[in-house]
Amino acid sequence: MRKTILIVVIIAILAVTVSVILISARSRAAAMESARRQPQVDQPQTISGPGLVEPLSEDIKLGSELSGKLKAVYVEEGDHVTSGQLLAELQNDDYRAQIGSAEAQVIAKEATLRKVVNGARAQERSEAMSSARAAEAVMNNARAEMERRQKLFDAGVISREENERYARECDVARAKYEEAAQRHSLVDDRAREEDQAFAEADLRLARASLEEARARYAKTLLKSPIDGTVLRKHHRNGDETEIGKVQVGQRAYVTADAFAGHKFWGRVVRVGEQLGRKNVRTDEPTERVDTKILETLVELDKGAQLPVGLRMDAFILGGSPQVASIRADQ
Structure with missing residues (x-):
């Protein structure tokens, strides 16, 4: 009797299992048929991946070429x-001071070059000419007096000492005239080429020193090379x-x-x-x-x-x- 009950139970379980499988298969077939009847909608393809936000321009790190505070x-x-x-x-106080010193040097060298190129002022030329003419007049008077004294000495009227004294005075007057004439020539003449070239070279050197001082000062100022945002x-x-x-x-x-x-x-x-x-x-x-x-x-x-x-x-x-x-x- 126990064997009969066991067999009946097993058969009942198998029957339920087959029923469920059949029902599940029929439901799946119905779902697939319903899906085929519905209109197909194209789904867009999507590609995913990790990303990183970056600036439009390059990331620039700025710093000064100089060391300092x-x-x-x-x-x-x-x-x-x-x-x-x-x-x-x-x-950069010391750099600004260097610029001021270099600017003063440029001004001084420019004045020196102008003086070399243009020569002395009109007033200096006039004074030099007047001095030369006055010295010439004194020399002519001394020469005339010496010639007169020489004639008196030849006639035995004056002594040798007196004649020689007037001769020395004439020599002194002639030397003073030559000195005044040389000064007038230097003041009135234009500069020599080598003097002008030397003054121009001095000016170029002073201007180069000024540009160098300005460049050093500019390196103390940190400026942005692009439009952007401070990170x-x-x-x-x-x-x-x-x-x-x-x-x-x-x-x-x-x-x-x-x-x-x-x-x-x-x-x-x-x-x-x-x-x-x-x-x-x-x-x-x-x-x-x-x-x-x-x-x-x-x-x-x-x-x-x-x-x-x-x-x-x-x-x-x-x-x-x-x-x-x-x-x-x-």
């Missing part, structure tokens, strides 16, 4: 700038660009976003001897990974508990206020 930074991150706009300026400002007013300002033993402190408002103090214990590629990344989109840097090691004071691998900002203090700002990892 920042006098002012005139823009902030996010500011729109135009081509030629002044962005920052180094301290990041790396330095603030007073930042030093001279790596020689960083020395072993200087006090330093670090800050981290996880410890807002807290400074962890330390001291510079090692300054690299060679520039190299960056080993610390800020993960900022505008960061240049090929920039050469000089690694500096700061040892924190005892008691500073910071997790290894924490990203932070380090500030090194020198004789003046903050001289360097370095992004670092703990």
Whole structure:
């Protein structure tokens, strides 16, 4: 009797299974038939992939060719700038003074050249001519007196000493006339070619020095080469660009976003001897990974508990206020 019940149960289960399969097959066939009857709609093909927002122009990192101390930074991150706009300026009082000195030299050399080319003024020419004529008159009178005294000496009327005295006076008068005539000739004549060439060369040298001074001053002014937007400002007013300002033993402190408002103090214990590629990344989109840097090691004071691998900002203090700002990892 038990065998009969078992067989009946198995048959019932199989019957249900077959029924479900048949019903499912019929439903699938009906769904496929309904799909064939519906109008086909073309679906557009879509291609997906990761992307990155980039500026229309190249990402330009600007810096001064000169080393020095920042006098002012005139823009902030996010500011729109135009081509030629002044962005920052180094301290340049000495460069402006050099321009003033060079300008004064140019003015002096120009005056010298004008004097060489044009000669003396009309008043100087007139004075030189008058002096020459007066000296000539004195010489003629002295010569006439000497000739008269010579005749008296030949007649035995005057002594030899008196005759010789008038002869000497005539010689002195003639020498003074020759001197005055030579001065008048120099004042009245135009400059020699070699004198003019020397004055012109002096002027060209002074002008070249002025252009050089202006070029050095221009390098203290950091201007935008294109119309664009400031992505990041790396330095603030007073930042030093001279790596020689960083020395072993200087006090330093670090800050981290996880410890807002807290400074962890330390001291510079090692300054690299060679520039190299960056080993610390800020993960900022505008960061240049090929920039050469000089690694500096700061040892924190005892008691500073910071997790290894924490990203932070380090500030090194020198004789003046903050001289360097370095992004670092703990």
